[in-house]
Amino acid sequence: MTEYLASLGSSFVTTIDDVLPIIGILAGFQVLVLRRRIPNFKGVLLGVFLVLLGLAFFLEGLERALFPLGKLMAEQLTAPEFLGLTGAEVNIAEHWQDYVWVYLFAFAIGFSTTIAEPSLIAVAIKAHQVSAGAIRPWGLRIAVAIGAAVGISLGTHRIVTGTPLHYYIITGYVLVLIQTWFAPRSIIALAYDSGGVTTSTVTVPLVAALGLGLSSNIPGRNPLLDGFGLIAFTCLFPMMSVMGYAQLSEWNAKRASRTEPEPPGD
Amino acid sequence: MSHALLTGTRRFDSGELMKSLATQLLKSLTDSVRDLLPIIGVIGFFQLLVLGQPIPNLLELLWGTFLVVLGLTLFVQGLKLGLFPIGETMAWDFAAKGSLLWLLLFAFALGFGTTVAEPALIAVAEEAAEVAAVGGMIENTESAREDYGEGLRYTVALSVGLAIVLGVLRILRGWPIQYLIVGGYIGVVIMTAVAPKEIIGIAYDSGGVTTSTITVPLVTALGVGLASSIEGRNPMIDGFGLIAFASLTPMIFVMGYGMIL
Numbered sequence: 129m130t131e132y133l134a135s136l137g138s139s140f141v142t143t144i145d146d147v148l149p150i151i152g153i154l155a156g157f158q159v160l161v162l163r164r165r166i167p168n169f170k171g172v173l174l175g176v177f178l179v180l181l182g183l184a185f186f187l188e189g190l191e192r193a194l195f196p197l198g199k200l201m202a203e204q205l206t207a208p209e210f211l212g213l214t215g216a217e218v219n220i221a222e223h224w225q226d227y228v229w230v231y232l233f234a235f236a237i238g239f240s241t242t243i244a245e246p247s248l249i250a251v252a253i254k255a256h257q258v259s260a261g262a263i264r265p266w267g268l269r270i271a272v273a274i275g276a277a278v279g280i281s282l283g284t285h286r287i288v289t290g291t292p293l294h295y296y297i298i299t300g301y302v303l304v305l306i307q308t309w310f311a312p313r314s315i316i317a318l319a320y321d322s323g324g325v326t327t328s329t330v331t332v333p334l335v336a337a338l339g340l341g342l343s344s345n346i347p348g349r350n351p352l353l354d355g356f357g358l359i360a361f362t363c364l365f366p367m368m369s370v371m372g373y374a375q376l377s378e379w380n381a382k383r384a385s386r387t388e389p390e391p392p393g394d
Numbered sequence: 395m396s397h398a399l400l401t402g403t404r405r406f407d408s409g410e411l412m413k414s415l416a417t418q419l420l421k422s423l424t425d426s427v428r429d430l431l432p433i434i435g436v437i438g439f440f441q442l443l444v445l446g447q448p449i450p451n452l453l454e455l456l457w458g459t460f461l462v463v464l465g466l467t468l469f470v471q472g473l474k475l476g477l478f479p480i481g482e483t484m485a486w487d488f489a490a491k492g493s494l495l496w497l498l499l500f501a502f503a504l505g506f507g508t509t510v511a512e513p514a515l516i517a518v519a520e521e522a523a524e525v526a527a528v529g530g531m532i533e534n535t536e537s538a539r540e541d542y543g544e545g546l547r548y549t550v551a552l553s554v555g556l557a558i559v560l561g562v563l564r565i566l567r568g569w570p571i572q573y574l575i576v577g578g579y580i581g582v583v584i585m586t587a588v589a590p591k592e593i594i595g596i597a598y599d600s601g602g603v604t605t606s607t608i609t610v611p612l613v614t615a616l617g618v619g620l621a622s623s624i625e626g627r628n629p630m631i632d633g634f635g636l637i638a639f640a641s642l643t644p645m646i647f648v649m650g651y652g653m654i655l
Binding site: 132136146147149150152153154157158161162164166167168171172173174175176177178179180181182183184185186187188189190191192193194197198201204205210229233236237239240241243244246247249250251253254255258259293294297298301304305308313314316317318320321323324325326327328329330332352353354355356357358359360362363 | 429430432433435436437439440441444445447449450454455456457458459460461462463464465466467468469470471472473474475476477478479480483484487488491496500503504507508510511512513514521524525528529571572575576579582583586592594595596598599601602603604605606607608609610611612614615618628629630631632633634635636637638640641
């Protein structure tokens with residue numbers, strides 16, 4: 129028990145250490161440049177303390193429970209014995225179907241870690257406030273999570289087949305731009321943001337373990353070169369899924385307004 | 395925690411207050427449990443059914459899950475009470491002060507300062523140094539690797555600082571985000587064509603790892619606050635987008651770094 133608490137304590141100290149530069153910048157500009165009173169200062173301080181405490185608990189819990197098991201599973205699922213690689217493989221690219229469990233795991237872990245990502249929760253809360261309730265936090269988070277899941281499983285497929293990373297990413301860019309043309313204007317900035325917020329505390333370590341496991345076990349792949357790139361996939365696809373989600377909602381709203389005689393209250 | 399909730403709900407009498415406090419906390423806790431259920435389900439399913447192995451060290455797992463749930467609950471409470479108000483108040487104060495220079499300086503400091511010490515970035519920089527050493531781009535000695543990793547870290551931090559500056563300028567001027575993003579994409583494509591092959595994967599990933607759990611709420615609140623404080627800006631259209639810039643510029647800068655060295 130004392131060992132658990134000591135480890136929790138050191139986790140709290142590490143968190144404070146990481147956040148200290150940010151607090152320094154905020155305090156510096158507040159005191160030296162802005163020189164204005166922060167309304168409800170005590171409440172804000174308490175909020176910051178809660179964020180630090182919460183983050184420390186969160187990280188400690190991840191290190192204790194989810195990361196060891198998740199990383200172990202990534203290793204086991206990509207182990208040569210599990211994949212049925214005997215060492216006499218002729219052409220990996222033709223046997224990509226053998227990796228169906230890896231793709232499924234990539235999809236599932238991508239979806240579930242994104243749902244639990246605290247930065248995405250923050251952005252979803254804010255988007256809900258700003259859009260006056262039009263964007264539902266849960267809907268946005270599920271859209272982002274589906275995008276991340278598709279991205280990660282496609283990224284593992286790339287490691288298996290060994291296709292150059294930039295072919296996928298540049299194609300993705302073109303698709304994002306085409307979608308931008310058709311998407312409702314109010315969603316575009318949020319959709320672009322949702323790419324970057326997906327990859328944070330929970331997702332990065334597990335996804336990195338998956339990439340490392342795959343690229344070191346598949347013959348012909350170099351973990352130092354092919355292990356990278358999964359994070360980029362995870363950033364790219366949520367942009368498409370969020371714009372898709374907005375297009376779908378808009379389309380639904382239009383259809384609903386067509387059946388009703390009332391004009392849309394836009 | 396009771397103190398904060400007290401200030402927020404001053405008009406209630408104490409009985410009602412206790413009740414609202416308890417329901418709020420309970421709702422927040424159930425939300426956190428719901429947020430974590432998918433991970434627990436995925437890990438349980440793959441461990442027990444696909445891999446056919448028992449769950450090792452169940453006690454540790456339960457303790458860890460308890461901490462994660464509690465941590466997420468506290469984080470979300472603190473977000474609404476602390477980080478969002480800070481970001482928004484400072485945005486309004488900067489708008490009221492009316493000094494563009496100080497605002498841009500603040501934007502740069504926020505981007506640079508939050509990135510340079512980011513643990514995920516430090517980990518990626520170390521791996522990148524190893525890639526560079528194995529690939530023969532730098533000498534395979536510890537000091538050369540350290541220099542390379544540190545240079546990469548400062549490159550990424552610089553690019554995030556500039557990204558937030560550009561993003562803030564965009565909010566002030568009301569430039570449509572898609573044109574800037576298209577420009578960024580073209581930059582990425584050009585750099586990909588000319589940068590050494592070894593750096594591309596690292597560069598693409600470095601865009602995603604820069605935005606930490608503390609930075610995202612602060613930067614989002616700053617953007618939304620700025621867009622709401624300036625007349626003619628729509629917080630939904632103009633307020634978001636800062637994170638998008640912060641994920642894009644590191645890709646270009648890291649490929650540039652790979653070319654110079």
